[in-house]
Amino acid sequence: MADRSKFLKSGSTVGLTCVPFSGGQPKGGVDDGPIEMIRFGILDQIEGMGYAIELSPGMDKYRTMRPASDPPLGRLKNPMYVSMAAQRVAEQVREHCAAGRMAVTLGGDHSIAMGTLVGSSDVYGDDLCVVWVDAHADINTPETTDSGNLHGCPLAYVLGICAETPQGDAPFGWIKPGCVRKDRLVYIGLRDVDSGEKMLLRKHNIKAFSMHDVDKHGIGRVVEMALDHVNPDRSLPVHMSFDVDALDPSVAPATGTPVRGGLTFREGHYICEAVAETGCLVAVDLVEVNPALGDPESLRQTVAVGCSLVRCSLGESLL
Numbered sequence: 001m002a003d004r005s006k007f008l009k010s011g012s013t014v015g016l017t018c019v020p021f022s023g024g025q026p027k028g029g030v031d032d033g034p035i036e037m038i039r040f041g042i043l044d045q046i047e048g049m050g051y052a053i054e055l056s057p058g059m060d061k062y063r064t065m066r067p068a069s070d071p072p073l074g075r076l077k078n079p080m081y082v083s084m085a086a087q088r089v090a091e092q093v094r095e096h097c098a099a100g101r102m103a104v105t106l107g108g109d110h111s112i113a114m115g116t117l118v119g120s121s122d123v124y125g126d127d128l129c130v131v132w133v134d135a136h137a138d139i140n141t142p143e144t145t146d147s148g149n150l151h152g153c154p155l156a157y158v159l160g161i162c163a164e165t166p167q168g169d170a171p172f173g174w175i176k177p178g179c180v181r182k183d184r185l186v187y188i189g190l191r192d193v194d195s196g197e198k199m200l201l202r203k204h205n206i207k208a209f210s211m212h213d214v215d216k217h218g219i220g221r222v223v224e225m226a227l228d229h230v231n232p233d234r235s236l237p238v239h240m241s242f243d244v245d246a247l248d249p250s251v252a253p254a255t256g257t258p259v260r261g262g263l264t265f266r267e268g269h270y271i272c273e274a275v276a277e278t279g280c281l282v283a284v285d286l287v288e289v290n291p292a293l294g295d296p297e298s299l300r301q302t303v304a305v306g307c308s309l310v311r312c313s314l315g316e317s318l319l
């Protein structure tokens with residue numbers, strides 16, 4: 001298969017990391033996201049598109065590595081477990097990126113993106129652009145979070161905007177603050193942003209396209225403006241982190257923090273197609289599919305849409 005990427009030396013190999021992890025939020029079941037996508041056939045689907053798959057080993061370890069004792073850190077829940085799991089994700093994603101593979105990571109809750117972003121930025125450095133597709137901004141710091149759920153915080157750590165930078169063996173002490181540049185992050189799909197997060201977005205001048213912008217300009221213009229902001233010449237590598245709750249709950253009901261008024265089926269797919277079309281994509285996360293929430297039909301629908309977003313990111317619908 002022809003390499004569709006400007007940056008990957010093994011662009012016809014997908015480096016797949018499955019992360020059955022739910023420690024970044026309180027609802028069980030999101031750890032079964034990857035296995036349900038595998039049952040739905042994601043491996044055969046990716047191979048059917050002409051890719052080889054290199055699967056990260058030991059996915060069950062994410063379930064068993066929970067520390068015996070993990071007291072809250074201020075408001076943050078399961079800090080050590082989230083930190084350890086994300087650190088392992090970082091190693092697995094780094095290895096795929098270093099080998100020049102397209103790194104695809106299936107979650108699990110969105111706290112695992114601390115790991116995926118550290119892994120990809122270790123290899124691509126300052127050049128890395130991040131397109132964050134989500135109903136939520138996930139940029140809470142330990143100071144601003146109300147819920148204490150770390151899936152609402154991954155960006156604060158990688159951007160390095162927490163009031164105190166974790167050091168050494170402390171949870172998240174392994175994350176290089178600022179490994180993702182503030183001016184290379186852009187959001188699409190926001191509609192449920194906490195007041196502390198709004199303050200952070202303004203303070204750090206971070207570009208965001210909310211659902212209001214999607215309504216106003218249309219998804220085509222929004223994706224173009226988002227890419228123009230982070231990657232005007234389409235000359236830099238892009239990591240897309242896609243939270244399935246960016247989609248409207250009528251399209252992706254089985255997720256832990258659904259918010260009405262989201263992206264349509266086509267708008268979600270359009271984002272993946274347009275980013276794939278640039279040839280700049282080097283890493284994709286697909287997170288927050290929770291098969292335990294809702295009836296069997298909601299589950300089937302959500303797993304199916306998760307798989308098709310991944311396929312579109314790999315270029316399925318490009319002619």
Ligand SMILES: NC(=[NH2+])NCCC[C@H](N)C(=O)O
Pocket residue numbers: 109110111136137138140145146147148149151152153192194243245257288
């Ligand atoms: N990845 C997600 N679904 N995040 C939801 C975060 C919700 C809320 N902002 C919080 O910090 O708790």
Ligand SMILES: [Mn+2]
Pocket residue numbers: 134135136243245246257
């Ligand atoms: Mn979300």
Ligand SMILES: [Mn+2]
Pocket residue numbers: 110134136138151243
């Ligand atoms: Mn999220």
